[in-house]
Amino acid sequence: MHKLGHTRSxxxxxxxxxxxxxxxxxxxxxxxxxxxxxxxxxxxxxxxxQYTAExxxxxxxxxxxxxxxxxxLDGEIDVALDGSQKHLLKDSFAYIPEGAKHLCTSSNGAxxxxxxxxxxxxxxxxxxxxxxxxxxIPAQPLMDNPDLLVRALLPDTxxxxxxxxxxxxxxxxALSMVEIHVMEHGLLMLEGSGIYKxxxxxxxxxxxxxxxxxxxxxQWFGAIGKAPAKYLxxxxxxxxxxx
Numbered sequence: 001m002h003k004l005g006h007t008r009s010x011x012x013x014x015x016x017x018x019x020x021x022x023x024x025x026x027x028x029x030x031x032x033x034x035x036x037x038x039x040x041x042x043x044x045x046x047x048x049x050q051y052t053a054e055x056x057x058x059x060x061x062x063x064x065x066x067x068x069x070x071x072x073l074d075g076e077i078d079v080a081l082d083g084s085q086k087h088l089l090k091d092s093f094a095y096i097p098e099g100a101k102h103l104c105t106s107s108n109g110a111x112x113x114x115x116x117x118x119x120x121x122x123x124x125x126x127x128x129x130x131x132x133x134x135x136x137i138p139a140q141p142l143m144d145n146p147d148l149l150v151r152a153l154l155p156d157t158x159x160x161x162x163x164x165x166x167x168x169x170x171x172x173x174a175l176s177m178v179e180i181h182v183m184e185h186g187l188l189m190l191e192g193s194g195i196y197k198x199x200x201x202x203x204x205x206x207x208x209x210x211x212x213x214x215x216x217x218x219q220w221f222g223a224i225g226k227a228p229a230k231y232l233x234x235x236x237x238x239x240x241x242x243x
């Protein structure tokens with residue numbers, strides 16, 4: 001049945017909820033047999049770009065603009081860089097510095113979440129290539145709550161100007177406070193469902209949904225349902241507000 005204009009997707013000045021029923025596939029230069037769903041970009045006012053790359057078998061992803069962070073949602077990819085090749089399985093990730101020439105390919109098809117951001121330098125040496133698997137990262141309780149676990153996928157050093165974490169909530173668990181801060185967020189729901197408060201609005205969210213939160217957007221999340229809720233979340237980090 002036709003949905004007659006109904007969608008859960010919402011765009012407001014302080015936030016965006018982008019749900020799969022409104023996804024539009026496009027291409028980026030240099031890609032072959034790979035479609036991308038652009039969730040957020042500077043066109044919306046964000047300081048970064050985040051998109052889902054959908055590789056067909058034999059697909060390739062075009063060059064990055066700025067730094068690039070890859071997180072494999074499904075399937076497998078290969079990243080060729082500096083004469084070496086990294087093979088990334090589901091739930092694996094890679095950080096690639098700005099200006100590093102590389103090629104991302106998938107032999108059998110894959111879905112990959114991609115973050116790109118221009119690098120803001122600091123006194124620290126710029127970070128090098130980094131790869132890993134999310135399940136191998138030690139989980140830390142948020143505010144001593146063992147039912148709300150955080151895995152930091154990038155080191156918390158001033159070399160990095162952004163952070164990417166996963167957060168896993170047991171059913172019924174919620175953030176202990178409404179957060180308001182200078183960082184902006186890009187968030188992809190990986191598993192489960194919950195309720196997100198953004199500014200003065202409340203949204204049911206589920207796996208596959210994307211959320212952008214502008215700086216200073218009031219935000220709160222609580223998990224609902226019988227299964228844990230888990231999301232991948234980006235924030236700009238470790239730089240002076242005037243940088």
